[in-house]
Structures are given as C-alpha cells and as structure tokens.
Amino acid sequence: MSSEPRSGSPAAEEVAGSPSHEGAWWRSAVMYQVYPRSFADGNGDGEGDLPGLRERLPYLADLGVDGLWISPWFPSPMADGGYDVSDFRDIHPMFGTLADADAVLHEAHDLGLRVIIDLVPNHTSDQHPWFLAALAGGPQAPERARYFFRDGRGEDGELPPNNWISAFGGPAWTRVTEPDGSPGQWYLHLFAPEQPDLDWSNQEVLQDFDEVLRFWFDRGVDGLRIDAAPAMSKKAGLPDADYGGVLQFRTVDWDDNPHWDVDTVHDIFRRWRAIADTYDGDRVFVAEAVVSTAERLSNYLRPDEMHTAFNFPYLKGPWEAGPLREVIDATLESFTPRGIPSTWVLTSHDEIRPVTRYGRATTSSYFITDGEGEVADLALGTRRARAAAMLMLALPGGAYIYQGEELGLPNVDDLPDEVLQDPMFLRSGGEMRGRDGCRVPLPWSGQEPPFGFSPPGVQPWLPQPEEWGDLTVEAESADPGSMLQLHRSALRLRRELPGLHETGLAWREAPAGVLDFERGTALRCVVNLSDAPFAVDPDLVLLSSIPLEQGALPVDATAWLRVG
Missing domain, CATH: 2.60.40.1180 (Golgi alpha-mannosidase II)
Structure with a gap:
C-alpha cells in the first residue's frame, strides 16, 4: 500500500528509511488527531465512523497537514472512550470494518497523508478474552500471569496489595469474586477498573503484541502512538509508592515511582523498534510519556526506541513568555544534541481546549483541577489560541493539531450530567467534570445542530452547543479572518518556506x-x-x-x- 508524501509537502523532498533518519517525514510533520467517534458520522446513527472519516479526508489534505493520528478504533466496551480494548486486531463495529480501515489507509495515502493509529498496550479491557479467562479460571489460572493478580493484605486479604492509586481516582486495585463465589485476589488497574494492567514481563504478552504490531504495519499504517508509555513496566515486588503527601496521579512530580517511568520499560520499546525497522517507509512510534523532566523524556527517544514524543510541559504550561521560553529551551537543549526532533502540541482529546483554557485566569493545565470553576473569556481565549497556534507551527520539529482546534472550538463545560461518559466524572462522584467537553462532535455546516456531523434530526452522541453556527467548517471557509483560514495559511507557509524544516x-x-x-x-x-x-x-x-x-x-x- 502506497505511503508516499504529498507533492509540495516538507516530506516530499526527504529520503525515507535512511539509516540516520535525517530528513525523515516524521521529524517535521504536522499531524491531525482524529477522535473518530466525534469527527464525522457516515451512516447517520449519531456516532462518528470510518465512512465519515473517508468522506472528510480531502478536508484534511486541503487544510495542509501531513497526516492523521486516529484515536483507538478497536472493539471496546467504551468504558474509557475506546482506550479499553477488547481486540487489538479488529475495528469497533460502531466505526466500521477492517475493510473500512483499509480504505481509509489507501485513500489517505493517495492524498499524500500519513496515518498513525493509537495503540493502548498498558492494559486491556476487562472484556478481553484473556481477562475473562483469567477470571473464570480461578486463582491458579495460568492466564492470570498476563496481568497483575495478587493476594490482598490483611488477615483475610481484605486490603489492596499495595498503596498504588488510579489515574481516575481511588485505589489502583479491585478485588475479584472467585468462580466459587468467595472474595478472591486483587488485580491492578492504573486507570479504570475496566482496564486491567498487563504484565509486560510475561513472554506471552510480549509475543502477542509483536504480532499486533506486524498486523497493522502489514496493513499499511505509517506508525503507532503509544498510549501511557511510562506505565508499562512496574518495579519487581510491586512496592508501595511514595506520593509525597499528594494522593493524586501527578506524574510530572514523580521521581523513582514504582509504577511509572520504570527503566525496564525501555526494553519493550527496543524490541518494538527492531520490528518497525524491518518495514520500509520509516514507520514511526510516537510516545505519550508524561514524565518529570525533559531528560527523562529523552530516554524514550534514544536511537533504538521511540521516534518522537508529545511535549507535555509545553502543552500544559501557562500563556506567559518566561515559562514558554523556558520549556522551549529545555526541550531543544535536551533533544537537539541527540538528534531528536521536538514534537509540539497544544491540546488533545484529554485536554481543555485552548480557546477556553487561555481565556481563564489560570492558563496552565498541569493538573486536571487547574482553572476549574473559572469563567473563560472566549474572545480573549480565541485571540491567544490564534497566537499560540502560530508559535507552535514556527518551532523546529513536528506538531499535532487536535480536531476542532483549527476551528477555534471552545470546551463545552455545560454538558448535562446525564450525557457524560468519562470515567473521571463517574469515579470522582461528579467532582471532576472529565474530558467529554473537548470531545463534542465537530460542526461541519449549517446553522443548527447537528451541523452536518450527522443527518438533520439525528442527535449526536454528545450534544453540540446551539451557538456553534459561526464555527462550522462551512462558515469559517467563507471568512478570510477565521481560525480555519489562519491555520490553512500558516500550514501553507510552513510547507513553502525553504529551510523551515531544519533544526x-x-x-x-x-x-x-x-x-x-x-x-x-x-x-x-x-x-x-x-x-x-x-x-x-x-x-x-x-x-x-x-x-x-x-x-x-x-x-x-x-x-x-x-x-x-
């Protein structure tokens, strides 16, 4: 399957697959994140899908990006927006079929767009056949070795095996009821209980994911984004963690944590890189690695590991000149001597949208509670988001744009409680609103919901604000001063200016x-x-x-x- 870059794009003049990766496409590419459930509804059921994505691929080519990153499209019970995978080698029926996925890859490549897909290797769904077998087989089931099943502490095993916490609140352990009805072992889940962690020291886990990588590389994907990369290794013995008195999942504060950024994780990525390097076309790994320092992040980007990583200190920092320059300098000073490209990003499916965040008094987003309750000045936020987009696209390296960012969409902070689906909202008892507000379906055309996302009269899976009529692709395409036209102009200049893709x-x-x-x-x-x-x-x-x-x-x- 062809994976040639678009003529006139920065990748068009590069030599893919060179031993040093000098000039490789991924070193300066601008990628567009597609959250498929909210991008475009092709079959009219209110849910985004792959036929809808296929129909809108020309829009992405016209926007001027070099490729797209597709959030998880695998079968999933959707306990965490698709990041709870029950089959890593298939497509969720909500989104379509493997044939639809092949068509997306083929048509994207024909338009000169690279395609990266999301891999969620730290955990599976609790509905994955492996986990179901582990539960059904009882304490001695060999399938339990693929996960972290442990006896509890206390007289009757009634306490969790250690003090580890979940990213979504509460303990990182859940006790199972054994097949005979008795209280049994506990299993580890650094995220939701529906997302049991895999034990990556297990050979069956390693070997199965070797085949998962080959399955998708063989189908023509250009790369894989690795979700929660630092979570994948745990210290032997699973010792208690020292959270420094702050019982929150604040990984930017953690040093020598027993379940995050453990050094043995790099053995996994070296194994994967060896597989990727057997394929032509410069297949790429992108790490989601929220760690404590730029130096720690650079460890994921050694020549035999991941290729690039999202720059979270840049994403989460405040709209202030001093901190911005500090993180730019720290990134370049750590990365450039090692020949590592920087990857800049302002938002994603996990973050407050910039128009809202930059309109608040608190413009940083290091922690989920930053700016909570503050009313955003959306005019100010839009002004700053326009400036931030141009700054990001002027920096050396690559960049990522999250769907709707190019339209200047604000966060939807007033979604009714009954429509919220984020486990963060559910697990916190409603104290944290969660991430649904940045996942509202895109507005494409028209003056009232569903704004061309779905056919008229069909209610999208999350409701769109009535006032989004001026923020549709159709409306902004007709407005020379719109956020969309600003992105198109900046991306065109980025492609055309000679030398801009050098470090x-x-x-x-x-x-x-x-x-x-x-x-x-x-x-x-x-x-x-x-x-x-x-x-x-x-x-x-x-x-x-x-x-x-x-x-x-x-x-x-x-x-x-x-x-x-």
Missing part, C-alpha cells in the same frame, strides 16, 4: 514579555505576551494572528516575518 532556533534580543526568534533565514517569529504593542516592520510580515495596529504587533498576538 535550529536563534533568539533575538527582545523586551520582557516578547518572544522573538529566527529559524535560520527561513522565518522570524514574534510573539507579544507583554502589556504593550511591539513595533515590527509591516513590509516584512508574512502572516499575523490578528492585524497589526499602526505598525505594531498587538498584545496576545504572533507574527511571522521575513528575515530582514
């Missing part, structure tokens, strides 16, 4: 609150986060997030300029 960034002297840097001779980027306009030469401006005012870049704005 390197040089800071220019600038007043406090202004980020001013050059990308060789390709581009100068100025971001004004100060409290006053910043003078620039209008004749040099290639693109600005908002219009200049009397020859000056306004506050909360970004401009790209020719290097004078």
Whole structure:
C-alpha cells in the first residue's frame, strides 16, 4: 500500500528509511488527531465512523497537514472512550470494518497523508478474552500471569496489595469474586477498573503484541502512538509508592515511582523498534510519556526506541513568555544534541481546549483541577489560541493539531450530567467534570445542530452547543479572518518556506514579555505576551494572528516575518 508524501509537502523532498533518519517525514510533520467517534458520522446513527472519516479526508489534505493520528478504533466496551480494548486486531463495529480501515489507509495515502493509529498496550479491557479467562479460571489460572493478580493484605486479604492509586481516582486495585463465589485476589488497574494492567514481563504478552504490531504495519499504517508509555513496566515486588503527601496521579512530580517511568520499560520499546525497522517507509512510534523532566523524556527517544514524543510541559504550561521560553529551551537543549526532533502540541482529546483554557485566569493545565470553576473569556481565549497556534507551527520539529482546534472550538463545560461518559466524572462522584467537553462532535455546516456531523434530526452522541453556527467548517471557509483560514495559511507557509524544516532556533534580543526568534533565514517569529504593542516592520510580515495596529504587533498576538 502506497505511503508516499504529498507533492509540495516538507516530506516530499526527504529520503525515507535512511539509516540516520535525517530528513525523515516524521521529524517535521504536522499531524491531525482524529477522535473518530466525534469527527464525522457516515451512516447517520449519531456516532462518528470510518465512512465519515473517508468522506472528510480531502478536508484534511486541503487544510495542509501531513497526516492523521486516529484515536483507538478497536472493539471496546467504551468504558474509557475506546482506550479499553477488547481486540487489538479488529475495528469497533460502531466505526466500521477492517475493510473500512483499509480504505481509509489507501485513500489517505493517495492524498499524500500519513496515518498513525493509537495503540493502548498498558492494559486491556476487562472484556478481553484473556481477562475473562483469567477470571473464570480461578486463582491458579495460568492466564492470570498476563496481568497483575495478587493476594490482598490483611488477615483475610481484605486490603489492596499495595498503596498504588488510579489515574481516575481511588485505589489502583479491585478485588475479584472467585468462580466459587468467595472474595478472591486483587488485580491492578492504573486507570479504570475496566482496564486491567498487563504484565509486560510475561513472554506471552510480549509475543502477542509483536504480532499486533506486524498486523497493522502489514496493513499499511505509517506508525503507532503509544498510549501511557511510562506505565508499562512496574518495579519487581510491586512496592508501595511514595506520593509525597499528594494522593493524586501527578506524574510530572514523580521521581523513582514504582509504577511509572520504570527503566525496564525501555526494553519493550527496543524490541518494538527492531520490528518497525524491518518495514520500509520509516514507520514511526510516537510516545505519550508524561514524565518529570525533559531528560527523562529523552530516554524514550534514544536511537533504538521511540521516534518522537508529545511535549507535555509545553502543552500544559501557562500563556506567559518566561515559562514558554523556558520549556522551549529545555526541550531543544535536551533533544537537539541527540538528534531528536521536538514534537509540539497544544491540546488533545484529554485536554481543555485552548480557546477556553487561555481565556481563564489560570492558563496552565498541569493538573486536571487547574482553572476549574473559572469563567473563560472566549474572545480573549480565541485571540491567544490564534497566537499560540502560530508559535507552535514556527518551532523546529513536528506538531499535532487536535480536531476542532483549527476551528477555534471552545470546551463545552455545560454538558448535562446525564450525557457524560468519562470515567473521571463517574469515579470522582461528579467532582471532576472529565474530558467529554473537548470531545463534542465537530460542526461541519449549517446553522443548527447537528451541523452536518450527522443527518438533520439525528442527535449526536454528545450534544453540540446551539451557538456553534459561526464555527462550522462551512462558515469559517467563507471568512478570510477565521481560525480555519489562519491555520490553512500558516500550514501553507510552513510547507513553502525553504529551510523551515531544519533544526535550529536563534533568539533575538527582545523586551520582557516578547518572544522573538529566527529559524535560520527561513522565518522570524514574534510573539507579544507583554502589556504593550511591539513595533515590527509591516513590509516584512508574512502572516499575523490578528492585524497589526499602526505598525505594531498587538498584545496576545504572533507574527511571522521575513528575515530582514
């Protein structure tokens, strides 16, 4: 199956598969994240699916991205939005069939788009045949060795085996009822109870996932995004964790944690890289690795492991010049000497949308409670999100855009409780709203829901706000000043400017609150986060997030300029 890059894209001039990966497509690609349930409904049932995605692939090619990352499309009971997988070698019937997946791959490649799919290897669904067999077989079942089944502590085993916590709140252990009806062993789930953790020291687990990788590489996928990569190894003996007095899943704070970022995880990724390297076309691994430092993150990106990783310190940081420059510098200083490309990202299916976050008083999102309860100024948030998008696309390396980000969609924070499906909401007893607000289906056309996502009269799986009529693809395509047109212009320039896809960034002297840097001779980027306009030469401006005012870049704005 062809996987050639689009003519005129940065990847078009690169040599795929070279031993050093110099100039490989993934080093500078802009990828678009598709959350398939919310992207486009092709069969009219209110749920997004692969036929809907196929129909909209030309939109992505026209947007100017280099490829797409598709969130999990596997069979799943949907206890965690598809991140609870019951079969890693098939397609969820809600989304279609394997034939539909093959068609997406083929048609995307014909449009010059690469395709990365989501792999969720830390855990399975509790409905996976392996886990069902482990439960049915009782304490001595050999299938239990594929997971972390342990006897409990206490006189009658009534206490969890250790003090580990779940990302969704509460303990990371659930006790089972054995086939004879008696209280039995406990199993580990770092996420929801419906997501039992696999034991990656087990040879059957390792060997089965070797075949999962080959299954999808053989079908033509260009890469795999590895969900929760640091979770996959645990310290021998499963000792108690020291959470530093903060009983929350705050992995950016953790050092030497027994269930996160354990060094033996890298053995798994070396094994996988060896498999990927047997395929042509520069197949790629992208790590979701929220760890404590840029140095720890770089360990996942050694030459024989993952290729790229999302930059979470950049994603979660505040809209402030000092912290932004600090994380940019820390990333480049850690990555560049090792030949590692940076991968910049502002949001995803797990995050508050930038238009809402940047409109709050608290613009960081290190923790799920950051900014909770604050009312967002969406006009301010939109202005900042436009500037942030241009900054991200000017930085060296690759970037990811989450569906709807290019439209400037806000978070939907007032979804009725009865429609919320995120286990974060359910497990916290409603204290945390969860992530459904960033997963509301996209508006494509028209002036009222479902805005072309589904046929008229069909209610999407999450309700869309009535006021989204001005945020549809149709409406924004007709507005030269829209967020969509800004993204199209920035992505076109990113493809066309010679030398922009090389590494390197040089800071220019600038007043406090202004980020001013050059990308060789390709581009100068100025971001004004100060409290006053910043003078620039209008004749040099290639693109600005908002219009200049009397020859000056306004506050909360970004401009790209020719290097004078």
